[in-house]
Amino acid sequence: MTDSSTNASSNNAPENRSGIEIRHLYKIFGPNSERYVDAVQKGMSKDELNDKHNHVLGLQDINLELPPGQISVIMGLSGSGKSTLIRHINGLIMPTAGEILYNGRDVMKMTPDELREFRRHETAMVFQKFALLPHRTVLENTRYGLDIQGIATSKSNPIARKWIDRVGLSGYEDYYPNQLSGGMQQRVGLARALTNDADILLMDEAFSALDPLIRMDMQKVLLDLQAELKKTIVFITHDLDEALRLGDTIAILRDGAVEQVGTGQEIVLRPANDYIAEFVREVNRGRVIRAATVATPLPEGDVALPKLRVKGTTTLELAARKLADKDVRNATVLGKDGRPMGVIDMHTMLTAMVTPAEVDDGDDDLDEEDAA
Amino acid sequence: MAASCWGLPELLCEFPALSDKSLRLMRLGIDNGFRDIVRHYSDQIDAATRPLQWFLNTLENAFTNTPWFIVLAIILGVVWLASRSIKIVIGSAIGMCLIGVFGLWEDTMTTLAMVAVATLIAIALGLPIGILAARSDRFQSVLSPVLDVMQTMPSFVYLIPVVVIFGIGKVPGVIAVVIYAVPPMIRLTNLGIRLVDKEVIEAADAFGASSRQKLWGVQLPLSLPTIMAGVNQTIMMALAMVVVASMVGVGGLGKNVLQAINNQFFTIGFLNGFALVAIAIIFDRASQAFGKRLQKHSEVGHD
Numbered sequence: 001m002t003d004s005s006t007n008a009s010s011n012n013a014p015e016n017r018s019g020i021e022i023r024h025l026y027k028i029f030g031p032n033s034e035r036y037v038d039a040v041q042k043g044m045s046k047d048e049l050n051d052k053h054n055h056v057l058g059l060q061d062i063n064l065e066l067p068p069g070q071i072s073v074i075m076g077l078s079g080s081g082k083s084t085l086i087r088h089i090n091g092l093i094m095p096t097a098g099e100i101l102y103n104g105r106d107v108m109k110m111t112p113d114e115l116r117e118f119r120r121h122e123t124a125m126v127f128q129k130f131a132l133l134p135h136r137t138v139l140e141n142t143r144y145g146l147d148i149q150g151i152a153t154s155k156s157n158p159i160a161r162k163w164i165d166r167v168g169l170s171g172y173e174d175y176y177p178n179q180l181s182g183g184m185q186q187r188v189g190l191a192r193a194l195t196n197d198a199d200i201l202l203m204d205e206a207f208s209a210l211d212p213l214i215r216m217d218m219q220k221v222l223l224d225l226q227a228e229l230k231k232t233i234v235f236i237t238h239d240l241d242e243a244l245r246l247g248d249t250i251a252i253l254r255d256g257a258v259e260q261v262g263t264g265q266e267i268v269l270r271p272a273n274d275y276i277a278e279f280v281r282e283v284n285r286g287r288v289i290r291a292a293t294v295a296t297p298l299p300e301g302d303v304a305l306p307k308l309r310v311k312g313t314t315t316l317e318l319a320a321r322k323l324a325d326k327d328v329r330n331a332t333v334l335g336k337d338g339r340p341m342g343v344i345d346m347h348t349m350l351t352a353m354v355t356p357a358e359v360d361d362g363d364d365d366l367d368e369e370d371a372a
Numbered sequence: 373m374a375a376s377c378w379g380l381p382e383l384l385c386e387f388p389a390l391s392d393k394s395l396r397l398m399r400l401g402i403d404n405g406f407r408d409i410v411r412h413y414s415d416q417i418d419a420a421t422r423p424l425q426w427f428l429n430t431l432e433n434a435f436t437n438t439p440w441f442i443v444l445a446i447i448l449g450v451v452w453l454a455s456r457s458i459k460i461v462i463g464s465a466i467g468m469c470l471i472g473v474f475g476l477w478e479d480t481m482t483t484l485a486m487v488a489v490a491t492l493i494a495i496a497l498g499l500p501i502g503i504l505a506a507r508s509d510r511f512q513s514v515l516s517p518v519l520d521v522m523q524t525m526p527s528f529v530y531l532i533p534v535v536v537i538f539g540i541g542k543v544p545g546v547i548a549v550v551i552y553a554v555p556p557m558i559r560l561t562n563l564g565i566r567l568v569d570k571e572v573i574e575a576a577d578a579f580g581a582s583s584r585q586k587l588w589g590v591q592l593p594l595s596l597p598t599i600m601a602g603v604n605q606t607i608m609m610a611l612a613m614v615v616v617a618s619m620v621g622v623g624g625l626g627k628n629v630l631q632a633i634n635n636q637f638f639t640i641g642f643l644n645g646f647a648l649v650a651i652a653i654i655f656d657r658a659s660q661a662f663g664k665r666l667q668k669h670s671e672v673g674h675d
Contacts, residue, residue, distance in 0.1 A: 017507075019615060090578055092574060092577060092578060112468075116580045116582060117580065118580075119577070119579060119580035120579065120580030121580075123578070124578075125575070125577070125578040125579070127571060127574070127575060129571050131569075131571040131572050131574065131575035132572075132596065133575075133576075133589075133590060134572075134573075135593045135594060135667075144579060145579045145580075146590075148579050148580055148581050148585055149580075202578075229572075313549060317531065
């Protein structure tokens with residue numbers, strides 16, 4: 001599995017591109033935050049800092065590598081520090097200690113002018129509540145980043161129109177934001193960010209304010225665009241399903257600290273602790289786990305392989321449907337090269353799809369029946 | 373004196389004030405010192421106020437010497453341009469005609485010139501001060517008590533130093549009016565900018581806007597409704613203050629009202645009062661309609 005994930009990243013990313021590296025990042029909120037960094041680094045707890053010194057520990061010792069050309073999801077509940085973390089990447093919030101490296105430069109050490117240039121050319125951001133400029137039309141909002149860069153409208157308008165078209169808003173160029181629905185407004189937000197043509201795309205709970213159906217729709221828009229654009233996307237969410245759907249890698253944040261980093265499958269299959277196990281309990285595992293992950297190796301010798309073939313990247317849900325449709329019990333799983341790499345049967349799939357925790361605590365009577 | 377003091381010693385009975393003699397000395401010292409300074413710099417003060425004097429006279433002459441129908445046409449034209457509402461234009465026409473019929477045209481023109489100058493000065497001062505206050509909490513905390521004094525100090529009181537410094541006439545009148553009318557402009561500009569949605573400001577920051585780009589591109593346009601309310605309030609306060617300013621020699625409707633008070637001319641008082649009301653309503657409706665028209669984007673809700 002680790003193999004497959006490294007393969008994926010090397011496929012997506014040209015070698016000369018830089019990811020974002022976050023090293024030993026601490027953020028303490030309060031008037032004398034610098035004074036407490038040492039104590040916190042030596043292990044003072046969040047509660048102690050809050051109760052005794054009246055400072056709030058926002059982030060503690062964050063170490064993350066956000067690879068280029070991929071969607072890195074940072075997931076956590078409210079108060080976990082995820083929105084604080086994403087604002088460090090473009091310097092909207094400055095860390096108390098630590099480094100954020102992009103292309104070998106530390107965002108924290110940039111002068112105000114350098115930071116402004118960095119924001120203008122290297123990053124773009126999409127916000128939870130859209131944060132469109134209400135007095136500008138869709139077109140004017142979309143080219144806002146270019147206006148800020150001082151690019152003439154004769155040049156910026158065609159670019160803005162192109163992205164308005166790409167997010168499916170053609171014909172709405174002259175509308176004002178409050179004439180549009182939430183989903184359409186966030187499309188404008190996305191178009192505004194894409195028009196900037198920045199390598200880094202920061203999305204702060206970008207789809208959380210949308211209705212479930214529209215959210216799914218926007219997730220698809222984002223995945224389609226990303227398949228082509230290969231931007232370095234940092235996506236913040238509190239929704240594990242969204243994280244699993246979008247994230248090439250997922251980092252789970254709790255109380256300002258990283259609890260686990262990994263692919264969706266890794267987190268679902270091997271939660272690092274009880275907190276994460278609790279989280280992934282309700283996940284539809286059939287949609288996360290891929291056939292290749294649970295396939296048993298090819299049998300030795302010249303045994304006939306099952307006729308039905310599924311790709312290794314197929315989710316278990318889809319694979320199970322295929323097996324059921326064809327009314328067979330097992331199938332051959334194909335590797336990346338298109339050659340058979342293993343075999344999968346209904347029983348393995350069902351076992352993998354059922355949440356282990358649920359088997360543990362519920363359905364005692366079923367166990368008793370089995371025993372009897 | 374300290375008769376009914378339950379037999380307490382004098383110190384506890386009556387508040388230990390400074391002696392009459394030292395109070396008188398203090399008063400004389402301040403008054404004379406102030407007067408000497410003013411006398412000493414009277415040439416410079418004259419020179420400094422000359423442009424203002426010239427501006428006032430020119431505008432007043434322009435208003436009073438131009439034939440009435442041209443002035444009326446210009447006023448109605450401006451009202452139309454600002455409001456784009458035929459109703460407000462007709463209302464303004466009726467108001468101005470009534471003023472003319474009752475023989476108050478010329479006095480009204482004098483007052484209009486005065487209010488126009490005072491309002492322009494108040495906006496020119498109030499807007500940048502309000503912007504500064506919105507950008508600096510420290511400046512705001514210093515400014516706030518000053519504005520409190522300006523708004524609550526009885527206007528007659530600050531007429532005294534104004535008269536001592538500038539004498540009697542239009543210039544001290546305008547200065548008094550500006551002192552009275554500028555606080556709402558400052559306060560509402562400050563408030564408007566501070567109330568701009570933090571998320572929109574953050575978005576502007578995230579796209580790398582400089583503070584000037586943020587001010588002109590985001591903060592001022594979005595605080596315009598509040599700022600326009602400030603302009604409106606400033607005009608209303610200026611109109612209210614012209615009556616008081618007539619005590620220091622400003623002509624126009626205010627002077628008539630003052631005379632009516634002194635002589636108990638009931639009818640003259642009310643006619644002039646209503647003329648002021650008419651101007652106030654014209655200014656108010658036109659400036660509010662203008663402010664609303666600037667906010668085109670917020671009127672159209674989606675359905």
